[in-house]
Amino acid sequence: xxxxxxxxxxxxxxxxxxxxxxxxxxxxxxxxxxxxxxxxxxxxxxxxxxxxxxxxxxxxxxxxxxxxxxxxxxxxxxxxxxxxxxxxxxxxxxxxxxxxxxxxxxxxxxxxxxxxxxxxxxxxxxxxxxxxxxxxxxxxxxxxxxxxxxxxxxxxxxxxxxxxxxxxxxxxxxxxxxxxxxxxxxxxxxxxxxxxxxxxxxxxxxxxxxxxxxxxxxxxxxxxxxxxxxxxxxxxxxxxxxxxxxxxxxxxxxxxxxxxxxxxxxxxxxxxxxxxxxxxxxxxxxxxxxxxxxxxxxxxxxxxxxxxxxxxxxxxxxxxxxxxxxxxxxxxxxxxxxxxxxxxxxxxxxxxxxxxxxxxxxxxxxxxxxxxxxxxxxxxxxxxxxxxxxxxxxxxxxxxxxxxxxxxxxxxxxxxxxxxxxxxxxx
Numbered sequence: 001x002x003x004x005x006x007x008x009x010x011x012x013x014x015x016x017x018x019x020x021x022x023x024x025x026x027x028x029x030x031x032x033x034x035x036x037x038x039x040x041x042x043x044x045x046x047x048x049x050x051x052x053x054x055x056x057x058x059x060x061x062x063x064x065x066x067x068x069x070x071x072x073x074x075x076x077x078x079x080x081x082x083x084x085x086x087x088x089x090x091x092x093x094x095x096x097x098x099x100x101x102x103x104x105x106x107x108x109x110x111x112x113x114x115x116x117x118x119x120x121x122x123x124x125x126x127x128x129x130x131x132x133x134x135x136x137x138x139x140x141x142x143x144x145x146x147x148x149x150x151x152x153x154x155x156x157x158x159x160x161x162x163x164x165x166x167x168x169x170x171x172x173x174x175x176x177x178x179x180x181x182x183x184x185x186x187x188x189x190x191x192x193x194x195x196x197x198x199x200x201x202x203x204x205x206x207x208x209x210x211x212x213x214x215x216x217x218x219x220x221x222x223x224x225x226x227x228x229x230x231x232x233x234x235x236x237x238x239x240x241x242x243x244x245x246x247x248x249x250x251x252x253x254x255x256x257x258x259x260x261x262x263x264x265x266x267x268x269x270x271x272x273x274x275x276x277x278x279x280x281x282x283x284x285x286x287x288x289x290x291x292x293x294x295x296x297x298x299x300x301x302x303x304x305x306x307x308x309x310x311x312x313x314x315x316x317x318x319x320x321x322x323x324x325x326x327x328x329x330x331x332x333x334x335x336x337x338x339x340x341x342x343x344x345x346x347x348x349x350x351x352x353x354x355x356x357x358x359x360x361x362x363x364x365x366x367x368x369x370x371x372x373x374x375x376x377x378x379x380x381x382x383x384x385x386x387x388x389x390x391x392x393x394x395x396x397x398x399x400x401x402x403x404x405x406x407x408x409x410x411x412x413x414x415x416x417x418x419x420x421x422x423x424x425x426x427x
Contacts, residue, residue, distance in 0.1 A: 014125075060115045064115055065357065125355075150271040229343070302401075
């Protein structure tokens with residue numbers, strides 16, 4: 001296979017978005033690696049630590065839909081600029097926290113800043129990615145996020161040794177500010193306004209009508225249309241947030257590892273997700289190109305992935321061996337992440353004219369899971385002393401997600417009702 005000597009403008013946009021996904025995940029999961037040091041310094045219980053983990057998710061959940069709507073209304077360039085300044089500032093401020101209350105408020109601020117990022121990035125991809133490449137694009141950018149998951153534990157552990165846990169947050173926040181500058185300089189909402197885009201690229205991208213007024217969002221109908229997708233994504237999100245918030249503590253406390261080894265085992269599990277994200281998108285797009293059937297390309301991949309993740313998590317109950325547990329968890333995370341490429345393509349398939357809003361509605365499911373899952377894990381561990389038992393809830397919800405996936409129907413385009421017409425907004 002021959003690779004181009006340089007990336008196209010659309011390729012550069014995808015790389016730039018991937019860097020954002022990477023940085024946002026470093027900034028949201030760094031606290032899980034620093035958690036043992038924070039817990040010790042402030043004398044926190046597991047339940048209190050779970051409360052800090054979940055603080056991010058309250059505004060993150062609330063801002064999903066509104067943030068996606070802003071991305072549709074203002075465009076991705078301005079919306080992501082504003083969001084990134086807020087999340088970078090929150091990351092820096094974490095290094096100056098004084099206890100439970102301030103940590104909660106700063107993590108709350110971080111969730112506010114990151115709430116609109118993924119729906120708005122989907123808005124950007126709606127303009128910059130061809131239809132038969134959406135699964136790959138979503139899988140690729142999310143694999144960058146999982147790479148952030150994988151690299152963060154050993155990276156933050158090393159930074160803690162060098163500059164303390166407080167200094168690690170300050171340094172990571174400064175990196176976020178650097179991305180802001182590059183984003184505003186390079187990105188344009190309309191590919192035709194980008195000086196580096198070619199006519200060959202534009203011919204493959206969705207047609208943009210700059211003269212057409214942006215349609216008003218039919219909130220009620222769109223919410224009902226996206227509800228099955230939202231519930232399915234909640235079922236995915238429960239397990240995902242359990243992994244990224246509690247996995248370092250699971251290895252440290254369940255197997256009595258030091259911070260370095262707990263970080264290394266966590267990193268190995270998260271690397272499996274990097275492969276899973278990209279693989280799921282490639283598989284989904286390949287099926288779509290071969291069959292032309294979004295049901296087979298999106299739903300069937302999601303169902304198979306959730307079944308595989310549930311089986312792997314069930315195997316965690318069968319052993320007390322560290323190596324086997326790490327293998328089962330890595331396999332489960334790989335299967336879980338196969339979901340990402342196809343499910344993030346579904347809002348673009350269903351409602352391309354409302355891609356930001358639709359993906360915000362969907363991601364609300366994962367955001368709500370981000371509130372409940374970390375708290376539930378910490379509470380179950382405190383009440384029972386078992387670090388394995390919380391995985392049972394994940395298995396049950398993955399099975400529910402399989403059932404709900406059959407109600408999503410990505411093959412049915414959302415129809416905006418207007419006087420005298422049946423549908424509006426075809427690509």
